[in-house]
Amino acid sequence: MTDGTQTFLSHQPRLKSIAYRMLGSWAEAEDVVQDAWLRWHGSARESIDNAEAWLVSAVTRLSIDRLRAAKVRRAHYEGIWLPEPVLADDARSPEQIIDRSENISFALLSVLERLSPEGRAAYLLHDIFDEDYAEIAATLGKTQAACRQLVARARKQIQQGHRRTRVDPRTQERLLREFAHAASTGDFSSLKALFAADAELIGDGGGKVPSFGRPLQGGERIAQLYLASALRYPERVLYQPTRINGEWGFLRFIDGTLESAQHLLIDDTGIFRIYAQRNPDKLAHIPATPDGQSRSARPAS
Secondary structure, three states: OOHHHHHHHHHHHHHHHHHHHHHOOHHHHHHHHHHHHHHHHOOOHHHOOOHHHHHHHHHHHHHHHHHHHHHHHHHOOOOOOOOOOOEOOOOOOOHHHOOOHHHOOHHHHHHHOOOOHHHHHHHHHHHHOOOOHHHHHHHHOOOHHHHHHHHHHHHHHHHHOOOOOEOOHHHHHHHHHHHHHHHHHOOHHHHHHHEEEEEEEEEEOOOOOOOOOOOEEOHHHHHHHHHHHHHHOOOOEEEEEEEEOOEEEEEEEEOOEEEEEEEEEEEOOEEEEEEEEOOHHHHOOOOOOOOOOOOOOOOOO
């Protein structure tokens, strides 16, 4: 293995972390890192003073270009677009991508979708990856003052999207167990009591499976939806707790086959939001059955 290859591999986890947070897709993140590798392999490395800065800059620029194209596609996406879920035990996931849940959660990635590609990059590089403004300015081709403004605007939008206070982990674990039992058995009274009155369910079917075109509003309506599943598939629905994008949620199996990955947000009023990823293309990397048997590989959209 050459020194250049060793250098690239030593930075690869950080590069994948940046690309995934920029794009919300493992498949696209891996493509970006592969493109960065080809550029690194063909570069005059003897003239590069700081390999990490060079690679971070290359991945960020490639991600911005890809995100611009993705935003055009996502504007015509059928239904609501949600990120590709990352599980804590996903062998492709470097530790850096799941070390701090607030930095990879569906809630954060959904808010980041509202930012411009440059604003998203500036925020992630500065607030998540601790890059200084001089390096960010060089990467984005902007002044440091302009980069500070991008980060300040991004922080404001992110704060607006995170107004609710989460419960402590012990309470969250208890509510998750109660939810799994109530949803599996069709206990409507218990289900309804677990949801905040203004709860919402946000689903992504990608046009491949049925899903709501807009968020489903209201705790009682959402409880009715889970009740309907329990009644339609009596004793055939399994909720398997797992860490999804750094936070607790469930893999839902129906008749032993993976149907969705569900990311739950809980505050002192109860479950106030569920992100349900149902697009089969975005679930292709997750074991298809509770015993861990993998499905055939399919590209992520």
